[in-house]
Amino acid sequence: MGAILFIIISILVYVLKIVHNSRELTFDKWCEIFISFFIFTNCIGFGLPLIELDRQYVDGIFGYKYRLEVYMLITPVFLVVLSRRMQWNFMKLPWYVLLALFAFAAVNILNPANVIVPSTVLALAQIFSYLLFLYMLCSSVKIDTLLRGIYEGLVYTTILQLALTICYPILGITQVVELFREGVSIRAAERPGAPGTFNHPNALGGYMAMTFAFFLVCYLTGYNKRKSLIVGLMAFFVLIFTFSRTALLAALGTTILIVLIYRTRQSSIFTIKNFFTMILPMLIVATALIFLTPIKDSFVGSNMDEMMLARMMHFYCGYEIINEYPWLGLGLNTHLEYIRSTVSFGAMFGDIDKIFWRAEEFMGSNPIHNVPLILLSELGIIGTLPIVYYVIRQFIKIKSTLRSEYNESYKIISLFGIALISYILIHGMADWAPVSSLMRNVWILVFFTMAVDHYKWENSIKE
Secondary structure (H helix, E strand, O other), X not given: OHHHHHHHHHHHHHHHHHHHOHHHXXXXXXXXXXXXXXXXXXXXXXXXXXXXXXXXXXXXXXXXXXXXXXXXXXXXXXXXXXXXXXXXXXXXXXXHHHHHHHHHXXXXXXXXXXXXXXXXXXXXHHHHHHXXXXXXXXXXXXXXXXXXXHHHHHHHHHHHHHHHHHHHHHOOOHHHOOOOOOOOOOOOOOOXXXXXXXXXXXXXXXXXXXXXXXXXXXXHHOOOHHHHHHHHHHHHHHHHHHOOHHHHHHHHHHXXXXXXXXXXXXXXXXXXXXXXXXXXXXXXXXXXXXXXXXXXXXXXXXXXXXXXXXXXXHHHHHHHHHHHOOOOOOOXXXXXXXXXXXXXXXXXXXXXXXXXXXXXXXXXXXXOOOHHHHHHHHHHHHHHHHHHHHHHHHHHHHHHHHHOOOOHHHHHHHHHHHHHHHHHHHHOOOOOHHHOHHHHHHHHHXXXXXXXXXXXXXXXXXX
Protein backbone atom coordinates (compact mmCIF):
# COMPACT_ATOMS: atom_id res chain seq x y z
CA MET A 1 0.00 0.00 0.00
CA GLY A 2 2.89 2.34 0.81
CA ALA A 3 4.37 1.84 -2.67
CA ILE A 4 1.07 2.73 -4.36
CA LEU A 5 0.73 5.82 -2.17
CA PHE A 6 4.30 6.80 -3.05
CA ILE A 7 3.55 6.52 -6.78
CA ILE A 8 0.43 8.68 -6.40
CA ILE A 9 2.34 11.33 -4.43
CA SER A 10 5.18 11.22 -6.99
CA ILE A 11 2.70 11.78 -9.83
CA LEU A 12 1.21 14.76 -8.01
CA VAL A 13 4.66 16.24 -7.33
CA TYR A 14 5.71 15.86 -10.96
CA VAL A 15 2.39 17.32 -12.15
CA LEU A 16 3.11 20.38 -9.99
CA LYS A 17 6.60 20.48 -11.50
CA ILE A 18 5.09 20.43 -14.99
CA VAL A 19 2.61 23.19 -14.12
CA HIS A 20 5.39 25.29 -12.60
CA ASN A 21 7.48 24.95 -15.79
CA SER A 22 4.53 25.14 -18.18
CA ARG A 23 5.96 28.09 -20.13
CA GLU A 24 9.25 26.27 -20.74
CA LEU A 25 7.88 22.85 -21.65
CA THR A 26 9.63 21.98 -24.88
CA PHE A 27 9.60 18.43 -26.20
CA ASP A 28 13.05 17.80 -24.69
CA LYS A 29 11.88 19.14 -21.32
CA TRP A 30 8.87 16.81 -21.39
CA CYS A 31 11.16 13.87 -22.09
CA GLU A 32 13.54 14.93 -19.32
CA ILE A 33 10.66 14.98 -16.83
CA PHE A 34 9.45 11.55 -17.97
CA ILE A 35 12.94 10.07 -17.57
CA SER A 36 13.40 11.71 -14.17
CA PHE A 37 10.04 10.34 -13.02
CA PHE A 38 10.93 6.84 -14.22
CA ILE A 39 14.34 6.87 -12.50
CA PHE A 40 12.92 8.24 -9.26
CA THR A 41 10.03 5.79 -9.03
CA ASN A 42 12.29 2.91 -10.06
CA CYS A 43 13.71 2.72 -6.52
CA ILE A 44 10.32 1.53 -5.21
CA GLY A 45 9.80 -1.63 -7.23
CA PHE A 46 6.13 -0.88 -7.86
CA GLY A 47 4.28 -3.40 -10.01
CA LEU A 48 0.75 -4.80 -10.29
CA PRO A 49 0.74 -8.51 -11.27
CA LEU A 50 -0.90 -9.11 -14.66
CA ILE A 51 0.16 -12.73 -15.18
CA GLU A 52 1.29 -15.01 -12.37
CA LEU A 53 2.46 -18.62 -12.37
CA ASP A 54 1.00 -20.86 -9.70
CA ARG A 55 4.25 -21.59 -7.88
CA GLN A 56 5.20 -21.83 -4.22
CA TYR A 57 8.02 -19.32 -4.64
CA VAL A 58 7.77 -15.92 -6.29
CA ASP A 59 11.40 -14.89 -5.91
CA GLY A 60 14.37 -15.14 -8.24
CA ILE A 61 15.95 -12.87 -10.78
CA PHE A 62 12.74 -12.27 -12.76
CA GLY A 63 10.27 -14.04 -10.52
CA TYR A 64 7.10 -15.78 -11.68
CA LYS A 65 5.00 -12.69 -12.32
CA TYR A 66 4.56 -10.33 -15.25
CA ARG A 67 3.93 -6.95 -13.68
CA LEU A 68 2.48 -3.64 -14.80
CA GLU A 69 5.39 -1.32 -14.02
CA VAL A 70 5.86 2.44 -14.14
CA TYR A 71 7.64 2.46 -17.49
CA MET A 72 4.68 0.62 -19.02
CA LEU A 73 2.42 3.46 -17.89
CA ILE A 74 4.79 5.95 -19.54
CA THR A 75 5.08 3.99 -22.81
CA PRO A 76 1.58 4.81 -24.19
CA VAL A 77 2.17 8.50 -23.50
CA PHE A 78 5.46 8.32 -25.35
CA LEU A 79 3.82 6.43 -28.20
CA VAL A 80 1.16 9.13 -28.69
CA VAL A 81 3.63 12.01 -28.44
CA LEU A 82 6.22 10.41 -30.68
CA SER A 83 3.73 9.31 -33.34
CA ARG A 84 2.57 12.90 -33.74
CA ARG A 85 6.02 14.45 -33.54
CA MET A 86 7.92 11.91 -35.63
CA GLN A 87 5.12 10.55 -37.84
CA TRP A 88 6.14 7.02 -36.82
CA ASN A 89 9.59 7.62 -38.26
CA PHE A 90 11.46 5.84 -35.48
CA MET A 91 15.05 4.74 -35.64
CA LYS A 92 15.47 1.73 -37.92
CA LEU A 93 16.77 -1.36 -36.19
CA PRO A 94 19.52 -3.31 -37.98
CA TRP A 95 18.38 -6.76 -39.13
CA TYR A 96 21.07 -8.48 -37.08
CA VAL A 97 19.72 -6.98 -33.85
CA LEU A 98 16.25 -8.38 -34.49
CA LEU A 99 17.78 -11.72 -35.47
CA ALA A 100 19.84 -11.82 -32.27
CA LEU A 101 16.77 -11.10 -30.11
CA PHE A 102 14.75 -13.79 -31.89
CA ALA A 103 17.58 -16.32 -31.56
CA PHE A 104 18.03 -15.50 -27.87
CA ALA A 105 14.34 -16.08 -27.17
CA ALA A 106 14.16 -19.26 -29.24
CA VAL A 107 17.24 -20.87 -27.69
CA ASN A 108 16.00 -20.22 -24.15
CA ILE A 109 12.45 -21.43 -24.78
CA LEU A 110 13.42 -24.49 -26.80
CA ASN A 111 16.32 -25.46 -24.53
CA PRO A 112 15.77 -29.19 -23.75
CA ALA A 113 17.14 -28.69 -20.23
CA ASN A 114 14.55 -26.02 -19.42
CA VAL A 115 12.45 -27.34 -16.52
CA ILE A 116 9.96 -24.45 -16.43
CA VAL A 117 9.40 -22.86 -19.85
CA PRO A 118 6.58 -20.49 -18.68
CA SER A 119 9.05 -18.87 -16.29
CA THR A 120 11.39 -18.20 -19.21
CA VAL A 121 8.54 -16.80 -21.30
CA LEU A 122 7.61 -14.35 -18.51
CA ALA A 123 11.24 -13.26 -18.16
CA LEU A 124 11.53 -12.68 -21.92
CA ALA A 125 8.26 -10.72 -21.88
CA GLN A 126 9.65 -8.47 -19.15
CA ILE A 127 12.90 -7.90 -21.03
CA PHE A 128 11.31 -7.22 -24.42
CA SER A 129 8.64 -4.88 -23.05
CA TYR A 130 11.36 -2.85 -21.32
CA LEU A 131 13.50 -2.84 -24.47
CA LEU A 132 10.49 -1.54 -26.43
CA PHE A 133 10.21 1.35 -23.99
CA LEU A 134 13.93 2.09 -24.31
CA TYR A 135 13.75 1.84 -28.10
CA MET A 136 11.07 4.52 -28.29
CA LEU A 137 12.91 6.62 -25.72
CA CYS A 138 16.31 6.51 -27.38
CA SER A 139 14.84 6.86 -30.90
CA SER A 140 13.58 10.32 -30.12
CA VAL A 141 15.50 11.70 -27.16
CA LYS A 142 18.92 13.31 -27.37
CA ILE A 143 21.54 11.91 -25.04
CA ASP A 144 21.87 15.33 -23.35
CA THR A 145 18.19 15.16 -22.38
CA LEU A 146 18.55 11.57 -21.21
CA LEU A 147 21.53 12.47 -19.02
CA ARG A 148 19.67 15.37 -17.42
CA GLY A 149 16.70 13.12 -16.68
CA ILE A 150 18.86 10.41 -15.12
CA TYR A 151 20.73 13.03 -13.10
CA GLU A 152 17.59 14.64 -11.70
CA GLY A 153 15.96 11.29 -10.94
CA LEU A 154 19.01 10.01 -9.03
CA VAL A 155 19.27 13.27 -7.07
CA TYR A 156 15.69 12.86 -5.84
CA THR A 157 16.30 9.15 -5.15
CA THR A 158 19.38 9.90 -3.04
CA ILE A 159 17.57 12.55 -1.01
CA LEU A 160 14.71 10.12 -0.31
CA GLN A 161 17.05 7.29 0.73
CA LEU A 162 19.06 9.68 2.93
CA ALA A 163 15.89 10.80 4.75
CA LEU A 164 14.84 7.19 5.33
CA THR A 165 18.34 6.23 6.51
CA ILE A 166 18.34 9.06 9.04
CA CYS A 167 15.03 7.72 10.34
CA TYR A 168 16.38 4.16 10.44
CA PRO A 169 18.85 3.00 11.60
CA ILE A 170 20.31 6.33 12.82
CA LEU A 171 17.29 7.56 14.82
CA GLY A 172 15.82 4.09 15.35
CA ILE A 173 12.40 4.95 13.92
CA THR A 174 11.39 1.41 12.93
CA GLN A 175 8.05 2.50 11.46
CA VAL A 176 9.77 3.49 8.21
CA VAL A 177 11.23 0.00 7.68
CA GLU A 178 8.01 -1.52 6.28
CA LEU A 179 6.67 1.75 4.91
CA PHE A 180 7.08 0.63 1.29
CA ARG A 181 7.21 -3.18 1.58
CA GLU A 182 6.11 -5.89 3.97
CA GLY A 183 8.57 -8.40 5.35
CA VAL A 184 11.60 -6.15 4.98
CA SER A 185 14.89 -7.57 6.27
CA ILE A 186 17.27 -5.46 8.35
CA ARG A 187 19.66 -8.37 8.92
CA ALA A 188 20.91 -9.64 12.26
CA ALA A 189 20.50 -7.60 15.42
CA GLU A 190 24.26 -7.00 15.71
CA ARG A 191 24.43 -5.46 12.23
CA PRO A 192 21.14 -3.71 11.39
CA GLY A 193 21.27 -1.98 8.03
CA ALA A 194 19.20 0.68 6.34
CA PRO A 195 16.74 -0.86 3.83
CA GLY A 196 15.35 2.46 2.55
CA THR A 197 12.64 1.72 -0.02
CA PHE A 198 14.08 -1.75 -0.68
CA ASN A 199 13.42 -5.12 0.96
CA HIS A 200 17.01 -5.69 2.12
CA PRO A 201 20.01 -3.51 3.07
CA ASN A 202 22.14 -5.25 0.41
CA ALA A 203 19.73 -4.08 -2.27
CA LEU A 204 19.83 -0.47 -1.06
CA GLY A 205 23.61 -0.74 -0.71
CA GLY A 206 23.94 -1.88 -4.31
CA TYR A 207 21.66 0.87 -5.59
CA MET A 208 23.59 3.51 -3.68
CA ALA A 209 26.90 2.08 -4.95
CA MET A 210 25.63 2.60 -8.51
CA THR A 211 24.32 6.05 -7.65
CA PHE A 212 27.61 7.05 -6.02
CA ALA A 213 29.47 5.87 -9.15
CA PHE A 214 27.23 8.05 -11.33
CA PHE A 215 27.86 11.21 -9.33
CA LEU A 216 31.57 10.37 -9.13
CA VAL A 217 31.70 10.27 -12.94
CA CYS A 218 29.77 13.55 -13.13
CA TYR A 219 32.17 15.15 -10.63
CA LEU A 220 35.29 13.97 -12.48
CA THR A 221 34.00 15.23 -15.82
CA GLY A 222 32.86 18.57 -14.36
CA TYR A 223 29.14 18.01 -14.93
CA ASN A 224 27.34 20.03 -12.20
CA LYS A 225 30.55 19.51 -10.24
CA ARG A 226 29.62 21.00 -6.86
CA LYS A 227 26.14 19.46 -6.80
CA SER A 228 27.53 16.10 -7.93
CA LEU A 229 30.05 16.14 -5.08
CA ILE A 230 27.38 16.86 -2.47
CA VAL A 231 24.87 14.29 -3.72
CA GLY A 232 27.64 11.73 -4.26
CA LEU A 233 28.73 12.07 -0.63
CA MET A 234 25.10 11.70 0.44
CA ALA A 235 24.86 8.46 -1.55
CA PHE A 236 28.08 7.16 0.03
CA PHE A 237 26.76 8.07 3.49
CA VAL A 238 23.62 6.00 2.87
CA LEU A 239 25.77 3.15 1.51
CA ILE A 240 27.81 3.02 4.73
CA PHE A 241 24.67 2.71 6.87
CA THR A 242 23.39 -0.23 4.85
CA PHE A 243 26.40 -2.14 6.24
CA SER A 244 26.54 -4.02 2.95
CA ARG A 245 30.08 -5.40 2.68
CA THR A 246 29.83 -6.40 -0.95
CA ALA A 247 28.30 -3.08 -2.02
CA LEU A 248 30.95 -1.10 -0.14
CA LEU A 249 33.79 -3.12 -1.67
CA ALA A 250 32.20 -2.66 -5.11
CA ALA A 251 31.94 1.10 -4.57
CA LEU A 252 35.57 1.40 -3.43
CA GLY A 253 36.89 -0.81 -6.23
CA THR A 254 34.83 1.04 -8.83
CA THR A 255 36.02 4.41 -7.50
CA ILE A 256 39.66 3.40 -7.88
CA LEU A 257 39.10 2.10 -11.40
CA ILE A 258 37.10 5.11 -12.65
CA VAL A 259 39.52 7.66 -11.21
CA LEU A 260 42.44 5.81 -12.79
CA ILE A 261 40.76 5.58 -16.20
CA TYR A 262 39.75 9.22 -16.25
CA ARG A 263 43.01 10.66 -14.87
CA THR A 264 45.12 8.58 -17.28
CA ARG A 265 42.90 8.97 -20.35
CA GLN A 266 45.84 10.53 -22.24
CA SER A 267 48.42 7.97 -21.11
CA SER A 268 48.88 4.44 -19.80
CA ILE A 269 47.53 3.41 -16.41
CA PHE A 270 50.40 1.07 -15.68
CA THR A 271 53.31 3.40 -15.01
CA ILE A 272 55.50 3.74 -11.93
CA LYS A 273 54.36 7.34 -11.44
CA ASN A 274 50.68 6.43 -11.57
CA PHE A 275 51.24 3.55 -9.15
CA PHE A 276 52.79 5.78 -6.45
CA THR A 277 50.68 8.89 -7.05
CA MET A 278 47.25 7.34 -7.60
CA ILE A 279 46.92 3.56 -7.25
CA LEU A 280 48.80 3.11 -3.97
CA PRO A 281 47.26 6.16 -2.19
CA MET A 282 43.72 5.10 -3.16
CA LEU A 283 44.35 1.53 -1.98
CA ILE A 284 45.68 2.84 1.33
CA VAL A 285 42.63 5.09 1.80
CA ALA A 286 40.23 2.24 0.95
CA THR A 287 42.02 -0.15 3.33
CA ALA A 288 42.05 2.45 6.11
CA LEU A 289 38.34 3.12 5.60
CA ILE A 290 37.55 -0.57 6.06
CA PHE A 291 39.92 -1.51 8.90
CA LEU A 292 40.45 1.74 10.84
CA THR A 293 36.83 2.88 11.11
CA PRO A 294 33.67 1.39 12.70
CA ILE A 295 33.00 -0.25 9.31
CA LYS A 296 35.54 -2.86 10.37
CA ASP A 297 32.93 -4.57 12.56
CA SER A 298 30.85 -5.34 9.47
CA PHE A 299 33.73 -7.32 8.00
CA VAL A 300 35.36 -9.09 10.96
CA GLY A 301 32.88 -8.76 13.82
CA SER A 302 29.67 -10.22 12.41
CA ASN A 303 28.43 -13.35 10.63
CA MET A 304 30.86 -13.14 7.74
CA ASP A 305 32.13 -16.73 8.13
CA GLU A 306 28.62 -18.16 8.03
CA MET A 307 27.65 -16.10 4.99
CA MET A 308 30.83 -17.05 3.13
CA LEU A 309 30.14 -20.73 3.83
CA ALA A 310 26.57 -20.36 2.58
CA ARG A 311 27.79 -18.72 -0.60
CA MET A 312 30.47 -21.34 -1.25
CA MET A 313 27.90 -24.13 -0.94
CA HIS A 314 25.60 -22.19 -3.26
CA PHE A 315 28.47 -21.71 -5.72
CA TYR A 316 29.00 -25.46 -5.74
CA CYS A 317 25.39 -25.97 -6.83
CA GLY A 318 26.04 -23.56 -9.69
CA TYR A 319 29.23 -25.36 -10.61
CA GLU A 320 27.38 -28.66 -10.81
CA ILE A 321 24.77 -27.13 -13.15
CA ILE A 322 27.45 -25.66 -15.41
CA ASN A 323 29.34 -28.93 -15.42
CA GLU A 324 26.21 -30.80 -16.54
CA TYR A 325 24.86 -28.20 -19.01
CA PRO A 326 27.93 -26.21 -20.14
CA TRP A 327 26.91 -24.91 -23.59
CA LEU A 328 23.28 -23.74 -23.38
CA GLY A 329 22.67 -23.81 -19.64
CA LEU A 330 19.19 -24.37 -18.25
CA GLY A 331 17.38 -21.43 -19.84
CA LEU A 332 16.64 -17.92 -18.63
CA ASN A 333 15.03 -17.61 -15.17
CA THR A 334 15.14 -21.34 -14.41
CA HIS A 335 18.13 -22.16 -12.21
CA LEU A 336 16.26 -21.80 -8.91
CA GLU A 337 13.47 -24.09 -10.02
CA TYR A 338 16.06 -26.62 -11.19
CA ILE A 339 17.85 -26.49 -7.83
CA ARG A 340 14.61 -26.97 -5.90
CA SER A 341 13.39 -29.86 -8.05
CA THR A 342 16.65 -31.68 -8.77
CA VAL A 343 19.43 -30.96 -6.28
CA SER A 344 19.52 -33.07 -3.13
CA PHE A 345 21.17 -30.88 -0.53
CA GLY A 346 21.40 -33.75 1.95
CA ALA A 347 23.22 -35.99 -0.54
CA MET A 348 25.48 -33.13 -1.60
CA PHE A 349 26.37 -31.62 1.80
CA GLY A 350 25.09 -34.02 4.47
CA ASP A 351 23.11 -32.61 7.40
CA ILE A 352 23.54 -28.99 6.30
CA ASP A 353 21.30 -27.58 9.02
CA LYS A 354 24.09 -28.42 11.43
CA ILE A 355 26.45 -26.30 9.35
CA PHE A 356 24.29 -23.17 9.36
CA TRP A 357 20.69 -22.28 10.10
CA ARG A 358 18.02 -22.97 7.45
CA ALA A 359 20.64 -23.63 4.80
CA GLU A 360 18.39 -25.60 2.46
CA GLU A 361 15.70 -22.93 2.52
CA PHE A 362 18.32 -20.25 1.79
CA MET A 363 19.76 -22.06 -1.23
CA GLY A 364 16.36 -23.05 -2.55
CA SER A 365 14.73 -19.63 -2.31
CA ASN A 366 17.61 -17.27 -3.18
CA PRO A 367 19.31 -17.06 -6.56
CA ILE A 368 22.96 -18.12 -6.58
CA HIS A 369 24.86 -15.23 -5.01
CA ASN A 370 27.23 -14.92 -7.95
CA VAL A 371 26.27 -13.17 -11.20
CA PRO A 372 28.79 -14.99 -13.47
CA LEU A 373 27.55 -18.34 -12.16
CA ILE A 374 23.93 -17.32 -12.77
CA LEU A 375 24.76 -16.33 -16.36
CA LEU A 376 26.65 -19.53 -17.04
CA SER A 377 24.07 -21.78 -15.40
CA GLU A 378 21.12 -20.20 -17.25
CA LEU A 379 22.66 -19.07 -20.56
CA GLY A 380 25.60 -21.43 -20.85
CA ILE A 381 28.93 -20.66 -22.47
CA ILE A 382 27.30 -19.76 -25.80
CA GLY A 383 24.94 -17.22 -24.21
CA THR A 384 27.60 -15.77 -21.91
CA LEU A 385 30.37 -15.24 -24.49
CA PRO A 386 28.64 -12.25 -26.19
CA ILE A 387 28.36 -10.59 -22.76
CA VAL A 388 32.06 -11.19 -22.10
CA TYR A 389 32.88 -9.76 -25.54
CA TYR A 390 30.78 -6.65 -24.81
CA VAL A 391 32.49 -6.08 -21.46
CA ILE A 392 36.00 -6.45 -22.90
CA ARG A 393 35.14 -4.18 -25.84
CA GLN A 394 33.86 -1.41 -23.54
CA PHE A 395 37.07 -1.48 -21.48
CA ILE A 396 39.23 -1.45 -24.59
CA LYS A 397 37.55 1.56 -26.21
CA ILE A 398 36.75 3.72 -23.16
CA LYS A 399 39.96 5.77 -23.29
CA SER A 400 39.63 6.47 -27.00
CA THR A 401 36.02 7.52 -26.33
CA LEU A 402 37.12 9.97 -23.63
CA ARG A 403 39.81 11.43 -25.96
CA SER A 404 37.56 11.61 -29.01
CA GLU A 405 35.17 14.24 -30.39
CA TYR A 406 32.13 12.42 -29.03
CA ASN A 407 29.38 14.40 -27.35
CA GLU A 408 30.31 15.15 -23.70
CA SER A 409 27.10 13.55 -22.46
CA TYR A 410 28.01 10.38 -24.32
CA LYS A 411 31.42 10.37 -22.63
CA ILE A 412 29.76 10.64 -19.22
CA ILE A 413 27.30 7.84 -20.01
CA SER A 414 30.16 5.67 -21.37
CA LEU A 415 32.33 6.17 -18.30
CA PHE A 416 29.31 5.46 -16.10
CA GLY A 417 28.80 2.29 -18.16
CA ILE A 418 32.34 1.18 -17.26
CA ALA A 419 31.56 1.97 -13.61
CA LEU A 420 28.45 -0.19 -13.81
CA ILE A 421 30.38 -3.09 -15.34
CA SER A 422 32.95 -2.81 -12.55
CA TYR A 423 30.21 -2.66 -9.92
CA ILE A 424 28.38 -5.68 -11.37
CA LEU A 425 31.59 -7.73 -11.52
CA ILE A 426 32.71 -6.90 -7.96
CA HIS A 427 29.35 -6.91 -6.16
CA GLY A 428 28.14 -9.76 -8.34
CA MET A 429 30.89 -12.10 -7.15
CA ALA A 430 29.11 -12.51 -3.80
CA ASP A 431 25.53 -11.32 -4.42
CA TRP A 432 22.76 -11.43 -7.01
CA ALA A 433 21.53 -7.88 -6.27
CA PRO A 434 23.14 -6.38 -9.43
CA VAL A 435 20.75 -8.39 -11.63
CA SER A 436 17.63 -7.75 -9.52
CA SER A 437 14.85 -5.82 -11.25
CA LEU A 438 15.48 -2.35 -9.83
CA MET A 439 19.20 -2.39 -10.57
CA ARG A 440 19.06 -4.02 -13.97
CA ASN A 441 16.57 -1.35 -15.10
CA VAL A 442 19.34 1.21 -14.58
CA TRP A 443 22.23 -0.59 -16.23
CA ILE A 444 20.15 -1.88 -19.16
CA LEU A 445 19.07 1.73 -19.75
CA VAL A 446 22.69 2.92 -19.72
CA PHE A 447 24.06 0.11 -21.93
CA PHE A 448 21.16 0.48 -24.37
CA THR A 449 21.77 4.23 -24.56
CA MET A 450 25.48 3.72 -25.19
CA ALA A 451 24.79 1.31 -28.05
CA VAL A 452 22.05 3.40 -29.68
CA ASP A 453 23.93 6.70 -29.47
CA HIS A 454 27.08 5.10 -30.88
CA TYR A 455 24.99 3.66 -33.72
CA LYS A 456 23.48 7.10 -34.43
CA TRP A 457 26.93 8.72 -34.36
CA GLU A 458 28.41 6.19 -36.80
CA ASN A 459 25.46 6.63 -39.19
CA SER A 460 25.78 10.43 -39.07
CA ILE A 461 29.45 10.13 -40.10
CA LYS A 462 28.59 7.85 -43.04
CA GLU A 463 25.94 10.31 -44.23
